[in-house]
Amino acid sequence: MQINEIEVLIDKNGEVQVHVTGVKGEGCLAITKELEKALGGGVVSRELTAEASESEQITMPNQIRQHL
Numbered sequence: 227m228q229i230n231e232i233e234v235l236i237d238k239n240g241e242v243q244v245h246v247t248g249v250k251g252e253g254c255l256a257i258t259k260e261l262e263k264a265l266g267g268g269v270v271s272r273e274l275t276a277e278a279s280e281s282e283q284i285t286m287p288n289q290i291r292q293h294l
Contacts, residue, residue, distance in 0.1 A: 232257065250280045 230248040237243075242265055246254035252274070262269055
């Protein structure tokens, strides 16, 4: 099981940094969208990690049932 983490750092001047780990692809942007909005939405800079360039893996159930 993969663990996703969001770390929020607030310095003494009120500057906020958000770090996301354990998320492949740009899914981290979706995860932090509401948090960024709640913090005022003023993103000054954004740095994507190496994980952001990795492929997201989608797991599908072994069996798909169709209901008619």
